[in-house]
Amino acid sequence: AQKITQTQPGMFVQEKEAVTLDCTYDTSDQSYGLFWYKQPSSGEMIFLIYQGSYDEQNATEGRYSLNFQKARKSANLVISASQLGDSAMYFCAMNLNQAGTALIFGKGTTLSVSS
Amino acid sequence: KAGVTQTPRYLIKTRGQQVTLSCSPISGHRSVSWYQQTPGQGLQFLFEYFSETQRNKGNFPGRFSGRQFSNSRSEMNVSTLELGDSALYLCASRRDEGAHQPQHFGDGTRLSIL
Numbered sequence: 001a002q003k004i005t006q007t008q009p010g011m012f013v014q015e016k017e018a019v020t021l022d023c024t025y026d027t028s029d030q031s032y033g034l035f036w037y038k039q040p041s042s043g044e045m046i047f048l049i050y051q052g053s054y055d056e057q058n059a060t061e062g063r064y065s066l067n068f069q070k071a072r073k074s075a076n077l078v079i080s081a082s083q084l085g086d087s088a089m090y091f092c093a094m095n096l097n098q099a100g101t102a103l104i105f106g107k108g109t110t111l112s113v114s115s
Numbered sequence: 116k117a118g119v120t121q122t123p124r125y126l127i128k129t130r131g132q133q134v135t136l137s138c139s140p141i142s143g144h145r146s147v148s149w150y151q152q153t154p155g156q157g158l159q160f161l162f163e164y165f166s167e168t169q170r171n172k173g174n175f176p177g178r179f180s181g182r183q184f185s186n187s188r189s190e191m192n193v194s195t196l197e198l199g200d201s202a203l204y205l206c207a208s209r210r211d212e213g214a215h216q217p218q219h220f221g222d223g224t225r226l227s228i229l
Contacts, residue, residue, distance in 0.1 A: 035217060043203055045220035096160060101146050101209065102171045103218060105158035 002027045004092050006106035013082050013113055020067070021077040021109045023092035029053075032094055034075040035103065036066065039089040048090075051075055082113045117142065119221035121206050127227045133194040136224045140187050140208030146170075147189040148218060149181060152203040161204075164189050165211060193226075201228045 003026040013019040025034065036048040051059045051066045059066040067076040079086055089108045096102040120139040128134050140147050148171075149161040160173040164183035181191045187208075193200055203225050207218035 037220070042222065043205075043225070044222040045205060045207070047217045047219060050217055091158065093158075096171075101148060101163045101165070101211075101218075102160045102173070103148075103150075103158075104160065107157050 002029075002032075002094055002096060002104050004094055004104055004106035006092055006109050008109045009107075010110045010112065013111065015084060015113055015115050016081050018078060018080045019082055019111065021079070021090050021092075021111065023075045023077065023106060025073050025075060025092070025094050027073075027094065034066070034068070035093040035095075036064070036075075036077045037091045037093060037105075038086075039091060039108070041088070045091070049077065079111075082111075084113050084115060087111060087113045119206055119208050119219055121204075121221035121224050123224060124222065125225050125227075127229060128196050129229050130196055130198060132196050133192065134196060134226060136191045136193075136204055136206075136226075138189045138191070138206030138208075138221060140189070140206075141219055144208035144210055144219070145187050146209040146211045147183055147187060148207045148209070149189070149191050150205045150207065151175075152205060152223070153199075153201070158205070161191070196228050198228050200226065202226060 005024045032053045034051045038046045049061045065078045091108045092106040093103040122137045146165045148163040152158045163171040167183045178194045183189045203223045205223045207220045209218045
């Protein structure tokens with residue numbers, strides 16, 4: 001069965017520093033997708049970045065990049081130049097089915113950015 | 116472009132009652148999924164609808180049901196509410212074009228059971 005593990009309950013970083021949020025996954029499928037979402041205290045889930053299992057290049061979206069190491073089954077999120085508005089809960093997720101219409105989430109990491 | 120809209124934002128019910136939550140997807144998105152988020156269990160997949168048909172279902176009891184209308188709007192119903200049903204219920208929509216398109220979430224409905 002698929003599983004997502006996020007081992008860091010909380011992370012603290014200063015503004016303008018880079019931070020890495022860890023995510024490891026377990027699946028027996030060869031084709032899968034990995035997603036990162038941000039959830040501010042208001043509750044909405046904001047899609048950040050996606051990595052497909054067959055993508056050879058690491059995904060990047062602005063200040064977000066995904067460090068994908070397939071052999072180690074890890075998909076860490078790197079946020080460069082942290083901003084105060086980055087303070088939120090971050091979830092790593094993987095599709096539960098091939099179509100990607102159901103996601104399994106990790107427990108999340110709370111990121112706190114200070115000035 | 117309007118995002119996913121969920122109503123109501125907050126709801127208070129008592130045990131034994133039933134509740135209906137509504138979700139309007141992003142225009143053009145035909146797949147709608149529902150998730151339950153609690154402090155103890157985290158985010159869990161409830162079910163997914165596409166073209167008015169339930170296409171996938173998570174591991175939840177039959178008290179949790181849903182439907183989708185021809186305009187892709189979806190409703191979720193929970194009957195015989197229990198204290199453990201207190202949660203944030205999130206709806207997500209997605210283009211159904213190719214694998215691994217991201218799901219886009221609404222702001223959620225926070226349900227409290229007294």
